[in-house]
Amino acid sequence: MAVTIINVAEKAGVSPSTVSRVISNDSRISQKTSRKVRKVMEELGYHPNLMAKSLVTRTTHNIGIVLPRPAEELFQNQFFSEIIRGIVTKAASSGYDILMTTSTNEIEEWKAVERLVQGRNVDGIILLASQREDPNISFLREKKFPFVLVGRSEDYSDITSVDNDNIAAAQAITRHLIELGHRRIGFVSGPFELTVSKDRLDGYSKALLDGGIPFRCDYVFEGAFTPDSAMQVTEQILKLEERPTAIIAIDDVVAFGIIRSLWNNGLRVPEDCSVVGFNNTSLAEMCLPQISSVDIGMYQMGQSTVQALIQRIKGDGFEQARIIIPHQLIWRRSVTSPDSEA
Amino acid sequence: MAVTIINVAEKAGVSPSTVSRVISNDSRISQKTSRKVRKVMEELGYHPNLMAKSLVTRTTHNIGIVLPRPAEELFQNQFFSEIIRGIVTKAASSGYDILMTTSTNEIEEWKAVERLVQGRNVDGIILLASQREDPNISFLREKKFPFVLVGRSEDYSDITSVDNDNIAAAQAITRHLIELGHRRIGFVSGPFELTVSKDRLDGYSKALLDGGIPFRCDYVFEGAFTPDSAMQVTEQILKLEERPTAIIAIDDVVAFGIIRSLWNNGLRVPEDCSVVGFNNTSLAEMCLPQISSVDIGMYQMGQSTVQALIQRIKGDGFEQARIIIPHQLIWRRSVTSPDSEA
DNA sequence: ATTATTTGTGCAAAGGTTTGCATAGATCTA
DNA sequence: TAGATCTATGCAAACCTTTGCACAAATAAT
DSSP, X not given: XXXXXXXXXXXXXXOHHHHHHHHTTOTTSOHHHHHHHHHHHHHHTOOOOHHHHHHHHTOOOEEEEEEOSSOHHHHSTTHHHHHHHHHHHHHHHTTOEEEEEEOSSGGGTTHHHXXXXXXXXXXXXXXXXXXXXXXXXXXXXXXXXXXXEESSOOSOTTSEEEEEOHHHHHHHHHHHHHHTTOOOEEEEESOTTSHHHHHHHHHHHHHHHHTTOOOOGGGEEEOOSSHHHHHHHHHHHHHSSSOOSEEEESSHHHHHHHHHHHHHTTOOTTTTOEEEOSXXXXXXXXXXXXXXEEEOOHXXXXXXXXXXXXXXXXXXXXXXXEEEEOOEEEOOTTOOOOTTTO | OOOOHHHHHHHHTSOHHHHHHHHTTOTTSOHHHHHHHHHHHHHHTOOOOHHHHHHHHTOOOEEEEEEOSSOHHHHSXXXXXXXXXXXXXXXXXXXXXXXXXXXXXXXXXXXXXXXXXXXXXOSEEEEEOOSSOOHHHHHHHHHTOOEEEESOOOSOTTSEEEEEOHHHHHHHHHHHHHHHTOOOEEEEESOTTSHHHHHHHHHHHXXXXXXXXXXXXXXXXXXXXXXXXXXXXXXXXXXXSSOOSEEEESSHHHHHHHHHHHHHTTOOTTTTOEXXXXXXXXXXXXXXXXXXXXXXOHHHHHHHHHHHHHHHHHTOSOOOSEEEEOOEEEOOTTOOOOTTTO
16 A cells, blocks of 8 residues: 555654644744654655645646647647647646646537536646637636636636737738838738637738738738648739739748749749748748748747746736737748839 | 535435445436436536545546657657647547646656656556656556556567557668669668667668668768758768669658758759658648658557556556557658669 | 743544445345 | 345445644743
């Protein structure tokens, strides 16, 4: 059988409560007793039973995270890897573990969260981006259970969410292109219903406005997050009477598809058309030409998410509603000033 | 306060044990009682406290997984995403959650495992690939604690490990190239000390042997898993008097770097040199030309790992020592028969 | 020397389940 | 009809900690 706090107590000639207090560094325990108990703990190879501890303290030091079911876009682009890495690392250094689950059956998707919460298996929950209305949000909210949204922002001031500022990033990119002299700037979006599409499109049009450039509907395209889709869209772009001199893509993968298609049609990048991506994945660095992109700090998003969640859990009143991870523009070969205007 | 089994028992007019038995579908409970209790559970919104349950059953339905610290190669190539996706999905459908942690401080790397195990926080452990001698292995072994190795095979028959058959895959690739008519086949490896390098190199040389082609040391190169490294290596290859007509890369990323460098030097792929990668990442599909590669079934590796671990946990005696996930060769544009020989 | 304060420990309850054993009532056997 | 067998349920111990409260001993204050 496993060695318990009682075994330690007996061997050390003290009561279990004393041992418990030694473990938690209770200031009331004398140096002498503490040393004695610690020695016995060492000898016996004692390790506290976390379940028993959790049961009485009503605290698990676990953070729950439920993977959305299809989660296709989530898992590509290193998005997931990086964010999880940030989450796990920060959690570990803060004394928390990550409890990851997913739902087996579509209908009961939100049951997973309920089980974790009601089963008292986690102290808080991280909800990864999901496009649909998420029943988990209202559930957690009503339960007043600590949780943080990541990669998606909600407008409720009582909910903490962590996100990068897609609007500002797109705006900065567009502004820079304008400064380079571009006047005809295209935008290849992902599905319009996604917040990420909306926001980046938003920043794009804001920058146009600031730069005194009229927004042209025929310069905005909807596509999927695949090279194929991007190539199809590019074919459409090439049919335009006035071709853009620069294209902003929702994504590095899309940027990649655009570049490929431009090449296929005999256009050089960036000489004939500049292209910018998003997310700064390894693809952006490996592509030829290397793609200018935006590093949205995914690792840091993970870290900040955990930090914010722990604050919620501890309830020290410092809860921010909306945490924005700063982005960083990475300019590479795929962008230059427009030839035609030069 | 949360509603407990006792509240349910009282309201239903039965004892807590009966409620417990209803929950676990004990056959001895009568239909009538069962229905009555379930109704009350519903009304009260009862959810079992998993901690209390774990405490008494000594079982958590959690599977632990410790992320290696630096884990650079692990996190790229979608390797991690895919394998985790497989793990979490399979675990969830088998009634397990994944408890993920990492060590904060290098020295205490293995303490993380010890904590999970000794703290009775998990029923089993998955150890992800790590190159060094892992103290966790001997610890878990000695403790007779259920665990499974993934992405790395050990030669102990009492340890279950899940891996793809790198030897067979490399062998199959090489054989195919030989069948296409290639006689001068290069191999760009990762660091030689990694098992994955050794195994793939092994398969390569076996196939050469089978094909009656002498193994040439000057056709084997050591590099890192980056495009830059691959490009440097390629420069060396191009200095060879007799250039290979085909090159096998340890990795899609490396294959990508090789292709890039060949292009820079005015060589066409595959006409002047065929190139094959490994892992079948999205890069292989997106690269120009698309890279032939090996799908090593990472998602399935995750699934099989969990399955094997659960068998170990349940101890139903079906433990296999070594589980091999079948690979699949994906032939794409980057390979053709050698021009020079044709 | 007596009382008040501080310091260090122990007692026992609580946290929510599961489960071996006992038992009451129902059904069957002869 | 008495005993045997079965069925459905309850009792109480066990799982391992934490923690409020009480208390004894040591120290300080008067």
